[in-house]
Amino acid sequence: MLELNREEFTKEELIKVLRSDDPELLQDLFSTARKIRKEVQGNKIFAYGFVYFTTYCRNNCNFCYYRNSNDIERYRKNEEEVLATSKALIDSGVNLIDLTMGEDPQYHQEKFQTVADIIKKIKQEYDTPVMISPGVVSNEIIDNLAEAGADFYALYQETHNRELFAKLRVGQDYDERMNAKLYAKEKGMLIEEGLLAGVGENEEDIADSLLTMGEIGARQVRVMSFIPQEGSPMENCTSPDRMEELKIIALMRILYPHALIPASLDVDGIKGLKDRINAGANLITSIIPPKSGFMGVAHNTMDVDEGGRTVEEARSILDQMGLVIATREEYKEFIKEVRK
Numbered sequence: 001m002l003e004l005n006r007e008e009f010t011k012e013e014l015i016k017v018l019r020s021d022d023p024e025l026l027q028d029l030f031s032t033a034r035k036i037r038k039e040v041q042g043n044k045i046f047a048y049g050f051v052y053f054t055t056y057c058r059n060n061c062n063f064c065y066y067r068n069s070n071d072i073e074r075y076r077k078n079e080e081e082v083l084a085t086s087k088a089l090i091d092s093g094v095n096l097i098d099l100t101m102g103e104d105p106q107y108h109q110e111k112f113q114t115v116a117d118i119i120k121k122i123k124q125e126y127d128t129p130v131m132i133s134p135g136v137v138s139n140e141i142i143d144n145l146a147e148a149g150a151d152f153y154a155l156y157q158e159t160h161n162r163e164l165f166a167k168l169r170v171g172q173d174y175d176e177r178m179n180a181k182l183y184a185k186e187k188g189m190l191i192e193e194g195l196l197a198g199v200g201e202n203e204e205d206i207a208d209s210l211l212t213m214g215e216i217g218a219r220q221v222r223v224m225s226f227i228p229q230e231g232s233p234m235e236n237c238t239s240p241d242r243m244e245e246l247k248i249i250a251l252m253r254i255l256y257p258h259a260l261i262p263a264s265l266d267v268d269g270i271k272g273l274k275d276r277i278n279a280g281a282n283l284i285t286s287i288i289p290p291k292s293g294f295m296g297v298a299h300n301t302m303d304v305d306e307g308g309r310t311v312e313e314a315r316s317i318l319d320q321m322g323l324v325i326a327t328r329e330e331y332k333e334f335i336k337e338v339r340k
Contacts, residue, residue: 002016002017002025004017004028004029004032004254005032005035005036005254006254007254007255007256007257009251009254009255011204011207011208011211014203014206014207014210014211014251015203015204015207017029017247017251018203018206018207018244018247018248018251019203021243026243026247029247029250029251029254030246030250030278030279030280032250032254033249033250033251033253033254033279033280034278034280036253036254036257036280037253037257037280037282039257040257040258040282041282041326041334043322043323043324044282044323044324044325044326044330045277045282045283045284045318045323045324045325045326046095046096046260046282046283046284046325046326046331046334047093047094047095047283047284047287047311047314047325047326048094048095048096048097048098048131048262048283048284048285048286048287049085049086049089049090049092049094049096049097049098049287049288050089050098050100050266050285050286050287050288050294050296050309051082051085051086051089051097051098051099051100051294052100052101052294052295052296052297053076053077053081053082053099053100053101053294054074054075054076054077054101054102054104054106054107055072055074055075055076055102055295056074056076056102056104056105056106057102057103057104057135058102058103058104058105058108059102059103059135059169059170059171059172060170060171061168061169061170061172062167062168062169062170062232062233062234063158063168063196063199063226063229063232063234064229064232064297065229065230065231065232065297066102066297067231067232070231070232071231072231075293075295076104076106077293077294079114079117079118081293082099082118083118083121083122085289085292085294086118086122086126086128087126088289088292089287089289090126090128090328092287092289092310092311092312093311093315093325094128094287094311094328095128095129095325095326095327095328095330095331095332096128096129096130096131096151096152096331097122097126097128097129097130097131098131098133098154098285099115099118099119099130099131099132099133100133100154100297101115101133101134101135102135103134103135103136107134108137111140111141111144112134112137112141112144112145113144115132115134115145115148116144116145116147116148117148119132119145119148119149119150120148120149123148123149124149127328128328129151129152129328129331129332129335130149130150130151130152131150131151131152131153131154131192132145132150132152132153132154133153133154133155135155136155136172136176136177136180137180139183142180142183142184142187142189143187145184145189146184146187146188146189150189151189151190151335152189152190152191152192152219152220153181153184153185153189153190153191153192154191154192154194154220155177155180155181155184155191155192155193156192156193156194156195156196156222157174157177157178157193157194157195157209158194158195158196158199159195159196159199159201159205159209160205160208160209160212161201161205161208162174164199164200164201164205167200168196168199178216181193181216182216185216185217190219190220190335190338190339191216191217191218191219191220192218192219192220192221192222192260193212193213193216193218193220193221193222194221194222194223194224195209195222195223195224195248196223196224196225196226197223197224197225197226197240197244197245197248198225198226198237198238198239198240198244199226199234199237206244206248210248210251210252210255213252213256214255214256218259219258219259219260219335219338219339220259220260220261220262220283221252221256221259221260221261222261222262222264222285223245223248223249223252224245224264224266224267225239225240225242225244225245225267225268226239226240227239227267242268242272242275245267245276245279246275246276246279247279249261249263249276249279249280249281250279250280252280253279253280253281253282254280258337258338260282260283260335260338261280261281261282261283262276262281262283262284262285263276263277263281263283263284263285264276264285264286265284265285265286265287265296265303265308265309265314266285266286266296266297269303269308269309270303270308270309270313270314270317273314273317274317274321277318277321277323278321284314284325286309287309287310287311287314288304288309289310290304290306290309290310292304296309311325
């Protein structure tokens with residue numbers, strides 16, 4: 001049996017785990033991941049509020065519902081709406097506000113000044129950490145977002161296979177995207193890197209990505225299963241078996257014990273939370289207030305208006321697992337340690 005309780009793995013060992021369907025090895029994989037999480041943060045699980053404030057985008061990613069050429073109804077929320085939703089999420093118990101957007105040309109024209117103002121207000125008035133997911137922006141804009149107080153810069157390659165990247169993110173530059181997040185890291189922001197599972201990658205690609213995440217110093221690492229999107233070139237592709245995502249979460253936890261690893265409600269809704277936490281995730285993402293008018297990404301409406309993406313709903317599931325949602329102060333203390 002492969003020894004799993006260690007941080008150093010060869011690429012070949014990672015591939016072996018990713019290819020395995022041995023029940024004994026998988027049981028060991030997930031129990032090891034949970035043990036490591038418990039050693040690092042006890043029974044605490046973090047929670048992020050999700051504020052997807054503009055669904056306009058200049059890109060034509062083949063996997064995305066919000067791709068520029070898709071003829072869909074879109075919205076662009078104003079500052080007052082974003083702040084009101086952020087405040088409601090904070091009052092409900094989230095630890096961080098994740099400000100997510102498409103690469104909206106309007107915000108690029110104003111050099112993200114509105115976004116910087118929103119970050120400042122959330123930080124100063126609500127005393128809450130902020131993650132910004134603006135896509136690829138200039139170094140000047142990254143400077144402004146860092147100065148405004150953004151704690152995290154999230155920017156996903158989705159794959160580190162350059163040929164596959166070109167098929168997924170049509171017309172975009174791999175290095176430009178990578179360099180934007182590395183510059184954000186230089187400016188003092190923590191960075192999040194992410195994978196999309198089930199888009200044509202193989203186990204070697206996944207192993208490369210897992211190792212690359214450590215090499216670039218990502219402090220939050222994410223994997224989400226691909227969900228076919230209506231109106232996209234990949235709408236007739238199939239969504240992968242969730243075991244792939246769960247294995248990747250567990251390997252992330254083992255490789256990077258102190259990393260923030262999301263269990264996203266955006267893929268399978270609230271019913272998928274328990275499996276992802278049991279795989280080693282230490283963070284719940286895509287919490288959205290019901291009937292707020294804000295959408296998700298992979299499943300843009302799943303569980304949103306029904307109230308299935310709330311802190312209260314997540315807390316009830318964690319309670320059954322002997323886990324609790326951390327306080328905002330506990331989260332701040334955690335990321336203070338992560339920064340060292």
